[in-house]
Amino acid sequence: MDVTLVTTNPGKLREVRALLSEFGAVVRPLRRALPEPQSDSLDVVARAKLAAVSDLRGWVLVEDSGLFIPSLGGFPGVYSSHIYAIWGLDPILELLARRPRAAVFRTVAGLRRGRTTWYLTGECDGTIATSARGSGGFGFDPIFIPKGSRRTFAEMSETEKGVVSHRGRAMRSVGEILAESKK
Ligand code: IMP
Numbered sequence: 001m002d003v004t005l006v007t008t009n010p011g012k013l014r015e016v017r018a019l020l021s022e023f024g025a026v027v028r029p030l031r032r033a034l035p036e037p038q039s040d041s042l043d044v045v046a047r048a049k050l051a052a053v054s055d056l057r058g059w060v061l062v063e064d065s066g067l068f069i070p071s072l073g074g075f076p077g078v079y080s081s082h083i084y085a086i087w088g089l090d091p092i093l094e095l096l097a098r099r100p101r102a103a104v105f106r107t108v109a110g111l112r113r114g115r116t117t118w119y120l121t122g123e124c125d126g127t128i129a130t131s132a133r134g135s136g137g138f139g140f141d142p143i144f145i146p147k148g149s150r151r152t153f154a155e156m157s158e159t160e161k162g163v164v165s166h167r168g169r170a171m172r173s174v175g176e177i178l179a180e181s182k183k
Contacts, residue, residue, distance in 0.1 A: 001024070001025055001026070001059065001178060001181075001182065002025075002026050002027075002028055002058060002059065003020060003025050003026070003027050003028065003058075003059040003060075003061050003178065004027075004028050004029075004030050004056055004058060004059065004060050004061065005017075005027050005028070005029050005030070005061045005062075005063075006029075006030045006032050006034060006049070006053050006056070006060065006061070006062050007029065007030075007031070007062070007063070008031050008032070008033060009081075009138070010138075011137065011138030011139065012063065012065075012138075012167070013027070013029050014158065015158060015161075015162060015165075015167050015168075015171075016061070016063070016167070016171055018158060018159070018162065019162050019167065019168055019171035019172070019175070020171055020174065020175055020178070022175060023174075023175030023176070023178050023179045024178075024179070024182075025059075025175065025178050027061075030053075030056070032052075032053065034048075034049040034052050034053070034062065035048050035049065035052050036048075036049075036064075036078075036081075039078060040074070040077065040078055041078070042064045042065070042066055042078055042106055042107070042108040043108050043119065045064040045078055045108075046062060046063065046064045046108040046109065046110040046119060047110065047119075049062040049063075049064060049110060050062050050110035050112055050117060058113065059111070059112075059113050059178065060111070060112045060113070061109060061110070061111050061112075061174065062109070062110045063107055063108065063109040063110070063167070063170065064078070064107070064108050064110075065080070065105065065106065065107040065108075065166060065167060066078050066079075066080040066105070066106055067080050067103060067104075067105050067139075067140045067144065068103065068104050068105075068106060069092070069096070069102070069103045069128065070100070070102055070103075070104075071096070071099040071100040071101070071102070072092075072095060072096075072099070076092070080139070080140070081139075084139050084140060089132050089140065089142060089143050092128065092140075092143065093128070093130070093131065093132070093143065096128050101127045101128045101130075102125075102126075102127055103125075103126055103127060103128050103144060104123055104124065104125050104126070104166075105123065105124045105126070105140075105144065105165065105166040106121070106122070106123050106166055107121065107122045107123075107166040107167045107169070107170040108120070108121050108170070109121075109122075109170045109171065109173075109174050111174055111177060113181070118174075118177055120170045120171075120173035120174050120177075121169075121170055121173075122165070122166040122167060122168065122169030122170030122171070122172075122173070123166055123169065124146050124147075124164055124165050124166040124169070125146070125147045126144050126145050126146040126147050126149075127144075127145050127147075128143050128144065128145075129142075129143045129144070129145050129152055131143075132152075132154075133151075133152045133154065133155055134151070134152045134153070134154025134155035134156075135154060136153070136154045136155065136156060136157065136158065136161070137153050137154045137156075137158070137161060140153075141153035141154035141161075142154040146164045146165070147164075148164070149164070153165065
């Protein structure tokens with residue numbers, strides 16, 4: 001079955017495509033800039049993104065993700081994409097020089113078909129590395145070490161990242177809904 005993923009982020013597209021292929025879904029990308037309302041909740045942003053693509057038919061998927069660092073009051077959180085675009089990685093590493101390094105990646109996926117919508121979440125606990133390492137993935141991957149690993153996401157293969165990542169967890173829930181609908 002076909003699923004339209006609305007995103008401008010090629011890293012997300014690559015990961016979602018691989019994760020949902022496990023459930024027999026073919027992801028068709030649609031590049032459209034979506035609203036990011038001022039809110040400290042990924043859920044609110046995911047709902048706004050899904051509302052902005054109400055013209056699309058069939059299975060429609062959006063997702064909003066962010067990196068939340070408790071010792072920075074949850075920053076960059078819902079502002080992750082802006083902060084990454086403006087700052088890159090170094091200022092986060094500097095801010096954490098004398099602060100606890102725990103962090104969590106979160107995803108909220110919004111899925112719609114017809115009048116039915118689902119919101120699926122995924123989380124990945126970890127820590128922020130002391131320096132950027134690895135060349136895989138995208139965004140904050142070179143500085144995020146998932147719990148139970150010594151490697152950053154950027155030092156893992158896409159498959160390894162997907163097993164433990166926030167997006168992997170959310171997309172497996174999406175995949176279950178897609179698979180269930182075929183029965
Ligand atoms: P948004 O979901 O489009 O608002 O963007 C979230 C931003 O968080 C991305 O632009 C990345 O900078 C960052 N991000 C989200 N997921 C990941 C990930 O899996 N790895 C690294 N950075 C991520």
